[in-house]
Amino acid sequence: MRMAHMTESNVTENEVMASQPDVDVADPVDTAAAATGVAVDLPEQQLTELGATVGEVRCADPYVVAENVNVHYGDNHAIQNVTLEISKKEVIALIGPSGCGKSTFLRCLNRMNDSIESARVTGRITLGGQDIYSKEFDPVALRARVGMVFQKPNPFPKSIYDNVAYGPRIHGLANDRAELDDIVHNSLERAGLLKEVKDRLDEPGTGLSGGQQQRLCIARTIAVNPEVILMDEPCSALDPIATARIEDLMDELSEDYAIVIVTHSMQQAARVSKRVAYFHLGLLVEVDETDTIFTNPRHKLTEDYITGRIG
Amino acid sequence: MQGTTLILVIGAMAIAAYYMGRSRSVALVGGPTQGTALHSLPGYYGYFTAIWCLLPALAVLLLWVLLEPRVIVALVVQGLPEAQRNLPPGELNLLVNNIQNLAAGDAVSGTVDASLQDAANRFNEYKVLSRKILTVLTLGLGGLGAAIAWRRIRPDFRARNRVEQIVLVALIAASSIAIFTTIGIVLSVLFEAIRFFQKVPATEFLFGLNWSPQTAIRADQVGSSGSFGAVPLFTGTLLITAIAMLVAVPVGLMTAIYLAEYSSRRVRGIAKPLLEVLAGIPTVVYGFFAALTVAPWVRRAGESMGLEVASESALAAGLVMGIMIIPLVSSLSDDAINAVPSAMRDGALGLGSTRSETMTRVILPAALPGIVGGILLAVSRAIGETMIVVMAAGLAANLTANPFEAVTTVTVQIVTLLVGDQEFDSAKTLAAFALGLVLFVVTLLLNVIGLNVVRKYREQYD
Numbered sequence: 078m079r080m081a082h083m084t085e086s087n088v089t090e091n092e093v094m095a096s097q098p099d100v101d102v103a104d105p106v107d108t109a110a111a112a113t114g115v116a117v118d119l120p121e122q123q124l125t126e127l128g129a130t131v132g133e134v135r136c137a138d139p140y141v142v143a144e145n146v147n148v149h150y151g152d153n154h155a156i157q158n159v160t161l162e163i164s165k166k167e168v169i170a171l172i173g174p175s176g177c178g179k180s181t182f183l184r185c186l187n188r189m190n191d192s193i194e195s196a197r198v199t200g201r202i203t204l205g206g207q208d209i210y211s212k213e214f215d216p217v218a219l220r221a222r223v224g225m226v227f228q229k230p231n232p233f234p235k236s237i238y239d240n241v242a243y244g245p246r247i248h249g250l251a252n253d254r255a256e257l258d259d260i261v262h263n264s265l266e267r268a269g270l271l272k273e274v275k276d277r278l279d280e281p282g283t284g285l286s287g288g289q290q291q292r293l294c295i296a297r298t299i300a301v302n303p304e305v306i307l308m309d310e311p312c313s314a315l316d317p318i319a320t321a322r323i324e325d326l327m328d329e330l331s332e333d334y335a336i337v338i339v340t341h342s343m344q345q346a347a348r349v350s351k352r353v354a355y356f357h358l359g360l361l362v363e364v365d366e367t368d369t370i371f372t373n374p375r376h377k378l379t380e381d382y383i384t385g386r387i388g
Numbered sequence: 389m390q391g392t393t394l395i396l397v398i399g400a401m402a403i404a405a406y407y408m409g410r411s412r413s414v415a416l417v418g419g420p421t422q423g424t425a426l427h428s429l430p431g432y433y434g435y436f437t438a439i440w441c442l443l444p445a446l447a448v449l450l451l452w453v454l455l456e457p458r459v460i461v462a463l464v465v466q467g468l469p470e471a472q473r474n475l476p477p478g479e480l481n482l483l484v485n486n487i488q489n490l491a492a493g494d495a496v497s498g499t500v501d502a503s504l505q506d507a508a509n510r511f512n513e514y515k516v517l518s519r520k521i522l523t524v525l526t527l528g529l530g531g532l533g534a535a536i537a538w539r540r541i542r543p544d545f546r547a548r549n550r551v552e553q554i555v556l557v558a559l560i561a562a563s564s565i566a567i568f569t570t571i572g573i574v575l576s577v578l579f580e581a582i583r584f585f586q587k588v589p590a591t592e593f594l595f596g597l598n599w600s601p602q603t604a605i606r607a608d609q610v611g612s613s614g615s616f617g618a619v620p621l622f623t624g625t626l627l628i629t630a631i632a633m634l635v636a637v638p639v640g641l642m643t644a645i646y647l648a649e650y651s652s653r654r655v656r657g658i659a660k661p662l663l664e665v666l667a668g669i670p671t672v673v674y675g676f677f678a679a680l681t682v683a684p685w686v687r688r689a690g691e692s693m694g695l696e697v698a699s700e701s702a703l704a705a706g707l708v709m710g711i712m713i714i715p716l717v718s719s720l721s722d723d724a725i726n727a728v729p730s731a732m733r734d735g736a737l738g739l740g741s742t743r744s745e746t747m748t749r750v751i752l753p754a755a756l757p758g759i760v761g762g763i764l765l766a767v768s769r770a771i772g773e774t775m776i777v778v779m780a781a782g783l784a785a786n787l788t789a790n791p792f793e794a795v796t797t798v799t800v801q802i803v804t805l806l807v808g809d810q811e812f813d814s815a816k817t818l819a820a821f822a823l824g825l826v827l828f829v830v831t832l833l834l835n836v837i838g839l840n841v842v843r844k845y846r847e848q849y850d
């Protein structure tokens with residue numbers, strides 16, 4: 078039901094996006110089809126055995142490093158041997174068919190899987206050289222450094238001000254009310270929401286429109302000044318205009334933060350990300366520069382996905 | 389025919405009517421394969437016929453059962469000799485009773501003379517006749533109703549909508565039973581209370597500080613005239629309720645928080661049913677637990693600290709009542725906490741809150757309306773609780789805020805007022821209705837306030 082719904086909403090979104098004139102990447106379907114000859118024809122079976130990822134999983138200035146990460150939900154091996162490096166100031170998009178483990182991988186990066194009883198994570202993930210799954214590492218402190226924006230906007234049932242001030246308050250980032258005010262205003266400003274809400278900061282955040290709510294959630298996340306922002310399909314509940322605003326925002330934020338975004342919209346991945354990682358059935362199939370992936374996919378599965386044959 | 393047999397026969401007729409209506413609808417369109425030509429499914433035509441068989445017959449039966457005794461009595465009285473017919477109502481009543489008893493073959497007071505025997509025979513005759521008429525009438529009406537309904541069946545007849553309407557009427561009737569019962573109870577309590585206030589001024593009742601409802605049973609008796617100042621009862625109720633809530637709210641709430649947010653699935657699987665067992669213990673058991681175990685313990689504990697504690701104390705009753713209410717508070721709060729979307733939880737955790745920060749700053753505020761609603765329910769439960777207080781807090785209407793003294797509550801006094809052997813219209817008995825009215829008004833107010841609180845938070849949080 079949920080999958081069906083999402084696929085549907087994506088179709089409409091894709092259609093709307095594709096009809097916009099200012100999409101600066103050539104239509105991926107055409108280009109990928111033209112590049113068919115280059116694609117490596119590796120059978121799925123063999124890939125599972127090798128666990129090898131096509132393309133370049135390493136990057137120049139790695140900040141988040143996942144090495145041989147495996148996630149099991151009970152007997153379900155949801156992430157298999159994934160290795161991926163993410164640098165400090167880039168936007169990387171995770172794409173792949175529904176159920177392939179994108180959200181699972183994303184949640185490994187801030188240990189949100191901890192609260193799922195059946196989930197078991199093995200392998201090594203480091204943030205700035207520290208192993209985030211080691212005993213000494215505090216998952217609560219980690220989540221202040223690795224913020225998360227969810228698929229459905231989830232503002233707290235508090236005022237707009239309190240929503241943004243929530244993080245700074247629990248982490249003691251402000252010494253007095255004036256500092257807190259500053260943080261709240263700055264965060265709202267950077268999330269592009271200040272103009273719309275500055276006269277009603279004490280109204281409930283749940284009274285905003287969906288797009289505004291999502292920007293409020295982004296403001297709330299950047300208010301604690303994280304190093305990495307994880308976004309799990311942040312625009313899937315939004316209309317094209319709200320989506321465009323959030324994409325602009327991601328562009329600006331990428332100057333200061335590493336952003337990992339899960340998206341089902343290939344156009345969105347093409348617009349916002351520098352690199353793209355393609356997941357398939359728990360495997361990381363291919364990672365490369367965005368342009369390369371969309372114009373010249375090397376793996377058959379990647380090609381099939383971006384040309385619309387899977388998913 | 390006997391009443392039950394009659395009902396069974398009507399039921400059988402209704403079932404037959406169902407099948408006949410059904411088969412007629414199918415036959416009208418030329419067999420089951422042509423079902424789409426019918427407006428409704430064949431079953432609906434069956435129900436329609438059955439309902440029209442059942443409803444008129446049952447209505448007549450009901451009416452008959454209600455009116456029959458009066459009509460028969462009236463007829464029998466008509467046939468009595470002139471002298472007896474003109475007896476005063478009280479004696480006539482006695483006579484009629486005698487006739488009925490004689491007719492049923494029961495013991496009769498006084499001598500049985502010819503005219504009495506005659507009347508009893510006539511009574512029995514009328515009864516037999518009435519039964520016969522009833523049988524013919526109901527069965528005839530049932531058959532007639534079914535036949536008319538059966539004849540009305542056409543392929544384009546909207547049986548489904550008709551059945552739907554009848555179901556709607558039945559549902560409305562069912563729900564109005566509860567409403568009318570409530571109205572009836574309120575009115576009767578109100579009228580009795582008004583009678584009480586004619587004897588005792590409302591101001592004395594509401595503001596008087598002395599409660600001792602003993603009144604003389606007979607007019608010539610020497611006895612106190614009774615004083616009906618209910619303030620000690622109100623304060624007693626308040627005191628015990630407050631103690632109970634002081635126990636139940638924190639413990640219940642923390643239990644709920646633990647179960648909803650912290651416990652593993654296994655602990656929850658064990659703890660929840662155990663709590664429900666606590667809720668299932670009869671209050672009388674809590675009562676003697678309070679009286680025999682907790683009250684002496686409270687007294688000893690108090691004495692060891694140099695306090696004077698009555699053997700029946702508000703504290704003991706309140707403590708046990710609090711324990712009794714814990715499951716109510718915890719399960720309602722648990723529901724409220726679980727109803728908070730997990731997106732809130734994820735959002736808070738994702739910002740780096742600890743579990744307890746998530747709980748106190750996000751989940752609890754969001755769950756507050758439900759929790760407040762649960763607490764208000766618990767308060768009205770505590771106010772209405774009787775058994776524990778009767779057994780553990782005593783009957784002494786002391787005006788005190790000291791939890792170590794014996795106090796009494798509104799409900800306990802209602803019980804003691806009504807189990808006495810006073811006339812029904814004495815001030816003492818009527819006082820129970822006045823207390824009941826107060827109880828009703830207070831719980832109503834609590835509910836109204838509670839609902840308003842809930843609504844206010846709803847608006848804010850949705």
Ligand SMILES: Nc1ncnc2c1ncn2[C@@H]1O[C@H](COP(=O)(O)OP(=O)(O)OP(=O)(O)O)[C@@H](O)[C@H]1O
Nearest residue numbers: 150153155174175176177178179180181182193195
């Ligand atoms: N909480 C959970 N408990 C058990 N299994 C889970 C849980 N969450 C996800 N899974 C399983 O893990 C696999 C990957 O799920 P995940 O949510 O990561 O997919 P996804 O790529 O994000 O899909 P989508 O695009 O539909 O969001 C699926 O097989 C799913 O059934």
Ligand SMILES: [Mg+2]
Nearest residue numbers: 179180181309
């Ligand atoms: Mg997902």
